[in-house]
Amino acid sequence: MTLDLAAAGQPAVPAAEAVQALLRQRIMEGLLLPGARLVDQALAEEFGVSRNTVRDALRLLAADGLVVSVRNAGSSVRTLTSADIHDIYTARRLLETGAILQSAGATDAMLEAVDRAASASEQHVLSGDWGKVGTASLAFHQAVVRLARSARVDEFFNNLAAQLRLAFAVMPDESAFQVRWVGRDRQIADLILAGRRDEATALMNDYLNESETQIIDGVRAAERARR
Amino acid sequence: MTLDLAAAGQPAVPAAEAVQALLRQRIMEGLLLPGARLVDQALAEEFGVSRNTVRDALRLLAADGLVVSVRNAGSSVRTLTSADIHDIYTARRLLETGAILQSAGATDAMLEAVDRAASASEQHVLSGDWGKVGTASLAFHQAVVRLARSARVDEFFNNLAAQLRLAFAVMPDESAFQVRWVGRDRQIADLILAGRRDEATALMNDYLNESETQIIDGVRAAERARR
DNA sequence: TTGACACGATTGTTCAACAATCTGTAGATT
DNA sequence: AATCTACAGATTGTTGAACAATCGTGTCAA
Incomplete structure (x- = not known):
């Protein structure tokens, strides 16, 4: 398969960015699992581009933290350790609680976006559309962070x-x-909209602490299963 | 001049990373001013490497936000707008006040690092070593953020x-x-070490708000001088 | 069982040529 | 004088093939 850069009506993006986007999408969709090798010669053949073009894409993904490269040994999709997850959640708590505390200066549109995102999560649960719950929950957290x-x-x-x-x-x-x-998304959104920011940050901290624990448990279980 | 990659006793870094580090240092030291063109052919000749190696370096600097590239038109050192500075300070307030609020869980070593950094700033002022005051103040803020x-x-x-x-x-x-x-570095450090976090965050917010205003004023003055 | 060495795998770099796009300038037109 | 258009030069983007450098794995010998 070669890159189809000239999709209908869209301005062409540089080939390296297109390769980056495709690889990122595969990683996000679980088609490239953590630890999966990314060999630049093989990808160049698959995408019908040169090795230097793939190198550009891999370097961008490495800068984003999704890929790790070892000099002359190869690249692969990053595998998160428990320490990584703890680090990410520490950063999330800082950003999300800080953004909530800053929300007094947010626009109505930003607050409505938080509300809509919480409603979308609930809607997907009600309709049993589990595939979209994760995406909607992410949108909720993104909307919260935008309050900053x-x-x-x-x-x-x-x-x-x-x-x-x-x-x-x-x-x-x-x-x-x-x-x-999902229930907590709604609770946190309601508290933010009511201006009860201290309660909202307390609930968000609890939410993120529990979420972190669950994911670390899940990752450890997966690590044990791999051995 | 070509890259001297084999400095005494140091493991060689890949040429692209060496070029990136050199360019970053020039930017940090003001030898490459905002708006300065970065032409990959010229840099390749200067450093004695290939265009692709320079491209790798420029791409990393672009990912860091220090360089901007326009497709087929060229790269240059980023020029910050007032909106950029506001955005950066908004992020700083979030990070630095959030880190202070989290400092209850920090190690003694981290708190001592904040204290030492504040003392270093004062010391440089007393000895009139202005060139190092900025660096020391940055170290102070980095120590604060590490509390997170x-x-x-x-x-x-x-x-x-x-x-x-x-x-x-x-x-x-x-x-x-x-x-x-610099006086405020000391004040904030003392409040953090005393556990008076709300006061420390209030003072840090004031500090960063005023610092932002001054820099935006300075940047606008420079913009007017350029026209 | 351990250490050393060799080899294959993969990245890193090179080079020169060519393609694609951007920008600036010059000339034409209004 | 101002605006628009076209073109040329500048610069990035990409290519492919060759070679260098380093890493990891497997094998062999002690």
Whole structure:
């Protein structure tokens, strides 16, 4: 297969960015699991581009923390350790609680986005559309972080979320994991909209602490299963 | 000049990383000012490496936000706008106040690092070593952020600090700017060490708000001078 | 069983040529 | 004088093949 860069009506992106996007999508969708080798010669042949183009893409993914490279030994999809997950959740608590505390200055549109995202999570649970619950929950957390009103913070958070996706890739049953939190999305959104920020941050901290524990448990279980 | 990769006793780094480090250092030291063109052919000749090696380096710097590239038109050192500075300071407030609030769980070594960094700033002022005051103040803020205990947050903060350096590059007199804050480094450190976190975050917010205003004023003055 | 060595795998780098896009300038037109 | 268009030069983006450097694994000998 070669890259189809000239999709209908879309401006062409540089080939390296297209390869990066494709690889990122495969990682996000679990088609490339943590530890999967990424050999630049093989990918170049698969995508019908040169090795240097694939190198560019892999380097960008490495900068995002999704890929690790060892000099002259190869690249692979990152495998998150328990320490990584703890680090990511420490960062999440900082960003999400900080953003909630800053929400007094947020626009109505930002607050409505938080509300909508919480409602979307609930809706997907009601309709049994488990595949979308995780995505909707992520959208909720993204909307919360946007309350901080910093594009750089938004990008950092999205990067953390992408890395966190790597943990889900090795866990057995994501939907069982997600269902616990949706009710809390709604609770936290209601507290934020009511201006009860201290309560909202306390609940968000609890939420993230429990979520971290569950994911670390899941990742450890997966590690044991691998041995 | 070509790269001297085999410095005494040091393991060689890949040429692309060496080029990246050299360019980053030039940017940090103001030898490459915002807006300066970075032409990959010229840099390849200067460093005695291939264009692809320079491309790798420039791409990493672009990922860090220090360089901007336009497809087929060229790369240059980023010029920060007032909106960029506001965004960076919004992120700083989130990180630094959040880290202070988390400092109850910090180690003694981390708290001592905050104390030492504040003392180093004072020491440089007393000895009139203005060139080091900025560096020491940055070390103080880095020590504060480390109280959050997340490597990813540390890296994000260091990246913000590197970008912020670009604003200083266009301001006339950095030492006059820096002297205002050193006393506050000490005050904030003392409050953190005393466990008076709410006071410390309030003072840090004031500090960063004023610092932001001054830098935006300085950058706008530089913009007017350029026209 | 352990250590050393060799070999294969893979990345890192090179080079020169060519493609693609951007920008600036010059000339034409209004 | 201002605006628009076209073109040329500048610069990045990509290519492919060859070679260098390093890593990891397997084998053999002690």
